[in-house]
Amino acid sequence: MQFAMTSARRHLLPYWFLAPALLIELAIILYPVLQTAWMSLHDYVLFRPNNAPFIALGNFIRAANDPVFWLSLGNSLIWIVGIIAVQFVLGLGTALLLNQSFWWRGVARALVVIPWALPSVIIGLMWTWMYDYNLGVINDVLLRIGLIHEPIAWLARPDTTLPSIMLALVWQGFPFFAVTILAGLQTVSRELLEAAEIDGATRFQRLRLVVLPSIAQVLATVLLLRTIWVANSLDVILVMTGGGPGYASYTLPLYAFLEAYSSMQFGYGAALSLILTVLLLFVVYAYVRRAAAAEIAK
Amino acid sequence: MERRTFIKLSGATALASTLAVPARAQSATTVRWWYHFDNPQATPADLVAKFEAANPDIKIKAESIPWGGGNDYYTRLFAALIAGNGPDCAMVKLNNQARLLEMQALAPIDDMVAKWDARSDIPDNIWTLTKATDGKQYYLPLQYAVIYLYYRPDLFKAAGVEPPKTFEEFRTAAKALTKDGVFGFGMRGGAGGVDNWGPFVLGGGANFNKGGMVSDAALAANRTYVGFATEGKVVPPSAPTDGFQQIVANFKAGRTAMCIHHVGSANDIVATLGDNVSAVPVPRSADGKGWTLFGDESSAVFSASKNADAAFKWISFLSTAENNAAFVNLTGQLSVTNAGAKLDTSHPARFVEASVASLPIAGVLPDSPKTADFTGKVWPTNMQQALLGQITPDAMMQAFEALFNG
Amino acid sequence: MIERRSRLTRILTVELPILVIVAFAIAPYVWMVLTSIKPDADITVFPVRYLPQQVTFGHYQVLLEQTSFLGNLLNSLVIALGAVALGLFASIPAAYAFSRFRFRGRQVLMTQFLVINLFPVVLLIIPLFVMMRSLGLLDTHLGIILGHATFAIPFSVWMLTSYMSGIPPELDEAAMMDGATRLQAIVLVILPLLMPGVVTTGIYIFVTSWNEYLFAMMLSGDAVRTVTVALQLFIGEFTVQWGLLTAGGTLVALPVTILFLIVQRRLVGGLTAGAVKS
Numbered sequence: 001m002q003f004a005m006t007s008a009r010r011h012l013l014p015y016w017f018l019a020p021a022l023l024i025e026l027a028i029i030l031y032p033v034l035q036t037a038w039m040s041l042h043d044y045v046l047f048r049p050n051n052a053p054f055i056a057l058g059n060f061i062r063a064a065n066d067p068v069f070w071l072s073l074g075n076s077l078i079w080i081v082g083i084i085a086v087q088f089v090l091g092l093g094t095a096l097l098l099n100q101s102f103w104w105r106g107v108a109r110a111l112v113v114i115p116w117a118l119p120s121v122i123i124g125l126m127w128t129w130m131y132d133y134n135l136g137v138i139n140d141v142l143l144r145i146g147l148i149h150e151p152i153a154w155l156a157r158p159d160t161t162l163p164s165i166m167l168a169l170v171w172q173g174f175p176f177f178a179v180t181i182l183a184g185l186q187t188v189s190r191e192l193l194e195a196a197e198i199d200g201a202t203r204f205q206r207l208r209l210v211v212l213p214s215i216a217q218v219l220a221t222v223l224l225l226r227t228i229w230v231a232n233s234l235d236v237i238l239v240m241t242g243g244g245p246g247y248a249s250y251t252l253p254l255y256a257f258l259e260a261y262s263s264m265q266f267g268y269g270a271a272l273s274l275i276l277t278v279l280l281l282f283v284v285y286a287y288v289r290r291a292a293a294a295e296i297a298k
Numbered sequence: 299m300e301r302r303t304f305i306k307l308s309g310a311t312a313l314a315s316t317l318a319v320p321a322r323a324q325s326a327t328t329v330r331w332w333y334h335f336d337n338p339q340a341t342p343a344d345l346v347a348k349f350e351a352a353n354p355d356i357k358i359k360a361e362s363i364p365w366g367g368g369n370d371y372y373t374r375l376f377a378a379l380i381a382g383n384g385p386d387c388a389m390v391k392l393n394n395q396a397r398l399l400e401m402q403a404l405a406p407i408d409d410m411v412a413k414w415d416a417r418s419d420i421p422d423n424i425w426t427l428t429k430a431t432d433g434k435q436y437y438l439p440l441q442y443a444v445i446y447l448y449y450r451p452d453l454f455k456a457a458g459v460e461p462p463k464t465f466e467e468f469r470t471a472a473k474a475l476t477k478d479g480v481f482g483f484g485m486r487g488g489a490g491g492v493d494n495w496g497p498f499v500l501g502g503g504a505n506f507n508k509g510g511m512v513s514d515a516a517l518a519a520n521r522t523y524v525g526f527a528t529e530g531k532v533v534p535p536s537a538p539t540d541g542f543q544q545i546v547a548n549f550k551a552g553r554t555a556m557c558i559h560h561v562g563s564a565n566d567i568v569a570t571l572g573d574n575v576s577a578v579p580v581p582r583s584a585d586g587k588g589w590t591l592f593g594d595e596s597s598a599v600f601s602a603s604k605n606a607d608a609a610f611k612w613i614s615f616l617s618t619a620e621n622n623a624a625f626v627n628l629t630g631q632l633s634v635t636n637a638g639a640k641l642d643t644s645h646p647a648r649f650v651e652a653s654v655a656s657l658p659i660a661g662v663l664p665d666s667p668k669t670a671d672f673t674g675k676v677w678p679t680n681m682q683q684a685l686l687g688q689i690t691p692d693a694m695m696q697a698f699e700a701l702f703n704g
Numbered sequence: 705m706i707e708r709r710s711r712l713t714r715i716l717t718v719e720l721p722i723l724v725i726v727a728f729a730i731a732p733y734v735w736m737v738l739t740s741i742k743p744d745a746d747i748t749v750f751p752v753r754y755l756p757q758q759v760t761f762g763h764y765q766v767l768l769e770q771t772s773f774l775g776n777l778l779n780s781l782v783i784a785l786g787a788v789a790l791g792l793f794a795s796i797p798a799a800y801a802f803s804r805f806r807f808r809g810r811q812v813l814m815t816q817f818l819v820i821n822l823f824p825v826v827l828l829i830i831p832l833f834v835m836m837r838s839l840g841l842l843d844t845h846l847g848i849i850l851g852h853a854t855f856a857i858p859f860s861v862w863m864l865t866s867y868m869s870g871i872p873p874e875l876d877e878a879a880m881m882d883g884a885t886r887l888q889a890i891v892l893v894i895l896p897l898l899m900p901g902v903v904t905t906g907i908y909i910f911v912t913s914w915n916e917y918l919f920a921m922m923l924s925g926d927a928v929r930t931v932t933v934a935l936q937l938f939i940g941e942f943t944v945q946w947g948l949l950t951a952g953g954t955l956v957a958l959p960v961t962i963l964f965l966i967v968q969r970r971l972v973g974g975l976t977a978g979a980v981k982s
Binding site: 011013014015017018020021022024025028029030031032033035036037046090093094097098100102106107108109110111112113114115116117118119120121122123125126127130134135136137140171174175176179180182183184186187214215217218220221222224225228229232234235253256257260261266269270273274276277280281284288292 | 714718719721722725726728729730732733735736748749750751752754790793794795797798800801802805807810811813814815817818819820821822823824825826827828830831832835850851853854855857858859861862863865866867869870871900901903904907908911914915917918931932935936939944949950952953956957959960961962964965968969
Binding site: 334335336337338339361362364365366368370373374376377378380381382383443542543546547550551552553559560562563566569570630 | 948
């Protein structure tokens with residue numbers, strides 16, 4: 001499906017289409033990214049702006065020897081995989097259900113969007129409040145239905161803190177999956193579905209053999225974008241526990257943030273962020289390779 | 299390689315903006331002032347109007363900045379200062395004085411204070427507390443709040459105990475009060491919990507000098523404090539991450555019988571509990587020695603300001619008698635001026651008395667660039683690990699020693 | 705023939721599961737709404753009080769009359785709509801280029817959109833502040849719109865590209881062979897088919913902007929304060945205004961929900977059905 005390039009003007013056409021997006025991106029974000037990357041090579045302390053010696057890879061070596069860095073990296077991994085997996089399954093299920101027709105579908109679609117429509121600050125505070133040891137509604141409900149016999153300090157135990165925050169984030173993010181997948185489902189050819197049904201395919205077979213392959217690219221893109229977003233998100237953790245208890249809910253971006261703004265070790269914070277960026281780059285690379293392979297296969 | 303920073307760019311923009319400004323700078327001087335109030339309904343508009351009426355050549359541009367646990371306010375301030383776009387003056391706290399000073403962002407106000415008539419209305423000890431380590435005055439005291447102990451008279455009566463005066467009495471009371479799901483003490487282990495820990499550990503013999511955190515007395519005091527959670531179990535299991543919202547909410551709901559905070563939350567608690575709440579100074583050691591946190595708030599003029607005189611006029615206006623009384627009425631704290639304190643009627647007397655009675659043992663944390671990091675990150679992570687038994691209380695004190703004197 | 709399932713089966717396999725999911729989605733929100741209509745004294749009580757003893761709209765009254773919340777809502781609306789307009793204006797052509805052309809540097813350019821956004825925004829905020837200051841965009845609607853659009857464009861380009869790749873290129877090629885200009889082919893053939901994708905992306909940009917805090921906090925002063933920053937002002941140093949906060953949170957979710965209730969009709973199946981033989 002190659003267009004015939006007849007003239008130089010034709011040849012330049014795609015670049016013209018790209019120009020607005022590229023210009024805005026490069027103008028606003030490229031310079032800050034490069035500058036922050038450059039800062040990671042300095043011992044830059046925010047309150048000593050005039051004395052930031054160049055230390056090459058010093059910040060990165062410091063990270064390699066920093067147990068808190070490794071701990072945060074581990075937590076980040078649990079954070080990303082756990083949240084994305086649950087959000088994805090829940091979002092896909094929701095999208096498939098919301099694509100069926102029933103009389104209150106419009107209302108159901110709008111209500112499901114609510115968690116996504118709330119600012120993180122509100123989400124963090126409300127969930128902290130609901131998880132409260134004495135006054136929280138979650139402990140109260142679980143006690144009433146007899147699932148637990150004494151309240152649980154959800155956000156103060158090393159074993160429950162990270163999963164508790166992750167649940168809040170799953171709640172916040174699954175509507176995004178639902179909405180984007182729902183939009184993707186609209187491109188599935190009805191004729192193909194009907195043909196499969198006539199051939200005697202079960203509902204599950206139709207899902208696996210017709211629906212999922214048709215929306216594969218949308219699924220992959222949403223997964224990738226959401227992984228990046230979740231990997232970088234820290235505001236809900238910051239509001240709910242600030243990383244505690246101890247280092248139980250430290251993730252890499254949270255650690256970078258605290259280093260940069262609480263300790264004001266901006267150079268080290270920038271280095272930690274850069275490490276996260278490089279790790280995410282591998283995910284992107286894997287995705288782009290896969291997408292390229294799929295394109296050739298076409 | 300050295301001066302690679304944001305400074306270069308901000309230098310250029312500062313130049314550009316000076317070229318652009320003269321056109322409108324002729325008429326009135328505009329003073330940009332940053333503030334943070336807890337109550338979004340409170341507005342400094344009346345104070346601004348009064349000031350502008352008395353000083354027609356000065357306009358005050360008051361900007362409310364979100365506090366965000368302290369992070370947002372200071373991140374915004376430091377970013378603005380780095381970009382050369384800082385305010386002329388702002389509300390500031392001592393825990394950031396050393397950093398601002400090292401950044402050369404503060405303008406000394408000694409000369410202006412010397413010519414200021416109302417300076418003697420602010421007590422000498424408050425001037426001393428707010429003086430910088432280089433001996434100069436950069437901060438103009440604005441308001442204060444001293445950490446004290448809130449208690450519930452009904453629960454104390456039911457348990458048959460008196461408000462504690464010593465650590466030992468505190469321990470006994472907390473134990474007697476802990477029953478039927480109510481906890482004796484709502485310990486704050488999350489952000490800002492230094493003000494709960496300080497009275498027991500700094501008051502119990504620890505200090506920030508070399509070896510001061512790892513002396514026998516310091517280690518013992520800290521073991522006792524951590525022990526309230528790990529051994530005595532007189533604090534809620536949620537203590538490690540409880541912040542002020544949680545300790546105040548639990549106290550209001552009657553789930554804890556004591557909590558440590560200051561006059562800033564008094565009106566909020568009284569709104570729920572009415573007369574069923576009172577306060578005493580924090581407990582001390584048997585020999586009468588103790589420590590509590592002087593919660594400070596000052597005004598500062600920034601060195602980059604071109605309107606330092608006008609800015610000082612405004613901040614000194616705020617720290618003058620009846621204006622200061624009106625100001626603390628908006629913030630819920632206490633007036634730093636003698637005259638203002640007499641005029642202030644915004645708090646029930648018992649909480650003002652507990653604050654004043656605490657002043658003799660009130661101190662501040664070290665004036666060091668490390669202090670903000672200590673309260674914001676190092677203290678919470680180590681305290682929480684100790685509360686969970688992941689490290690020993692002694693290891694926690696060694697970490698503090700290493701931070702300040704390592 | 706499409707199989708006709710009984711009403712009962714549909715209730716069990718569709719409506720009941722959806723009911724559970726909807727309940728999960730709105731439970732915390734309902735709790736927030738309930739909190740917002742309780743008197744202050746009912747908010748921190750033990751044991752938990754589910755229904756207010758008396759319903760009060762006092763928090764809403766204070767919120768709307770004594771704070772700048774309405775103005776902040778308006779600011780957020782202007783900024784979010786601006787970000788959607790700017791974001792779609794830049795993203796749709798870019799997605800068209802990526803899905804309909806194979807050109808030198810395509811892979812690299814596509815990847816760069818992602819790479820540029822891998823970096824945590826929190827660390828960019830100070831350099832961004834310095835830059836916005838030198839452009840004179842601090843405390844302006846345009847500054848925040850630019851910022852929010854910048855953070856949304858890469859994701860938008862990718863999402864739109866994948867939706868557009870789902871539309872068979874034969875369709876617009878056929879239109880152009882029939883004499884339509886390229887612009888006509890885009891506007892008359894592709895855009896109508898792309899509508900679910902455009903709507904989703906638009907909502908994505910809107911919500912991203914609507915909920916954004918850090919950037920808005922750093923770059924806006926009193927003049928263009930957004931609703932997220934205004935909400936943060938209710939969380940003071942020593943008191944949290946739970947009543948105002950929950951009332952504000954309740955109101956904040958409404959515009960997005962209503963917006964979605966309106967545009968979700970666009971997410972209707974079978975738009976491409978019969979258009980092309982695969």
